Amino acid sequence: MILAIESSCDDSSISITKIETLELVFHKKISQELEHSIYGGVVPELAARLHIEALPKILEECKKYLKDLKAVAVTNAPGLSVTLTEGVAMAKAISIALNLPLIAVNHLKGHVHSLFIEKESLFPITVLLVSGGHTQIVEAKSLNDMQILARTLDDSFGESFDKVSKMLNLGYPGGPIIEKYAEHGDKNRFIFPIPLSQSPKIEFSYSGLKNAVRLKIDELERTTLNEQDIYDVCACFQKTAVEHILQKLRKLFKQNTIKDFAIVGGASANLFLRKELEDLCKKYGTTLHLSELKYCSDNAAMIGRVAIEQYKNGEFTTLEDLDIKTRLK
Numbered sequence: 001m002i003l004a005i006e007s008s009c010d011d012s013s014i015s016i017t018k019i020e021t022l023e024l025v026f027h028k029k030i031s032q033e034l035e036h037s038i039y040g041g042v043v044p045e046l047a048a049r050l051h052i053e054a055l056p057k058i059l060e061e062c063k064k065y066l067k068d069l070k071a072v073a074v075t076n077a078p079g080l081s082v083t084l085t086e087g088v089a090m091a092k093a094i095s096i097a098l099n100l101p102l103i104a105v106n107h108l109k110g111h112v113h114s115l116f117i118e119k120e121s122l123f124p125i126t127v128l129l130v131s132g133g134h135t136q137i138v139e140a141k142s143l144n145d146m147q148i149l150a151r152t153l154d155d156s157f158g159e160s161f162d163k164v165s166k167m168l169n170l171g172y173p174g175g176p177i178i179e180k181y182a183e184h185g186d187k188n189r190f191i192f193p194i195p196l197s198q199s200p201k202i203e204f205s206y207s208g209l210k211n212a213v214r215l216k217i218d219e220l221e222r223t224t225l226n227e228q229d230i231y232d233v234c235a236c237f238q239k240t241a242v243e244h245i246l247q248k249l250r251k252l253f254k255q256n257t258i259k260d261f262a263i264v265g266g267a268s269a270n271l272f273l274r275k276e277l278e279d280l281c282k283k284y285g286t287t288l289h290l291s292e293l294k295y296c297s298d299n300a301a302m303i304g305r306v307a308i309e310q311y312k313n314g315e316f317t318t319l320e321d322l323d324i325k326t327r328l329k
């Protein structure tokens with residue numbers, strides 16, 4: 001079995017996965033959403049302190065499996081430096097105490113592998129990663145051959161939901177909140193410009209949309225913003241944010257034959273986005289793969305799933321070499 005640790009942002013999580021059968025025998029995650037909610041976003045120092053409390057608690061719960069471990073894996077990049085450090089320190093301590101090899105896992109490969117938890121992997125696959133930190137289209141040919149085809153020029157998809165939620169004082173994380181509010185709203189009441197709609201390039205941008213929403217909220221505040229206005233702003237924002245993705249994917253699908261397509265990352269839990277992508281994929285004869293809702297946001301099960309592949313390939317690191325990287329080239 002392999003023990004895997006995830007602490008790249010505001011989720012403390014540990015998993016234990018069987019190497020041969022891919023069975024997830026233990027998985028627990030403690031989210032810090034509530035603690036960060038009052039600040040409208042993740043406060044790195046607070047996140048680090050909460051990981052120090054949560055990770056040992058989770059480890060204690062899976063103590064009985066420690067004797068069966070063959071390796072210990074940990075997310076080492078990308079993420080917040082102070083929170084990545086907590087997971088890496090724990091992984092090193094376990095490695096020393098139990099004399100186990102270490103495996104360093106790229107968090108983004110983890111999101112891709114959220115599709116393959118307790119399943120065989122499927123490559124090649126084109127993946128849209130939408131999270132708080134990233135909005136990317138990745139051409140994944142294999143574990144170690146993944147190419148970024150498109151990325152955001154500024155804010156990410158999930159981050160734009162967090163920022164709009166903050167503008168409306170609705171709390172953090174903004175994605176699920178905005179999605180709920182949008183259900184009661186009229187998505188055709190306000191017209192927000194679809195980002196980069198005139199550009200032939202496949203790339204993303206969310207800062208302009210965020211500013212357009214801010215201006216609309218300012219305007220509504222001058223005439224006293226009511227509950228229905230908030231629902232409508234959320235619905236129109238969400239529709240435009242998703243339409244931006246759809247426009248760029250239509251271009252991609254027209255230019256390339258894509259047999260298998262997937263969406264992963266925390267924001268891939270958005271049901272409106274999922275529904276629109278289902279329709280798009282159907283139109284182009286592409287098979288859409290989705291990770292289970294519980295594995296969309298950060299978790300150690302996906303890190304453990306990557307670690308199994310790395311274990312089989314003999315991709316280990318050492319105590320000296322295992323370091324964190326907040327960004328990746």
Ligand code: KG4
Nearest residue numbers: 131132133158173175176266267270297298
């Ligand atoms: O993957 P994740 O848990 O953490 C990162 O690696 O960033 O993603 C968290 C992000 C947050 O920005 C959150 O607002 C967004 O995903 N998110 C959503 C939804 N659920 C979470 N965005 C839109 N709609 C959702 N339903």
Ligand code: ZN
Nearest residue numbers: 131266297298
């Ligand atoms: Zn993530």
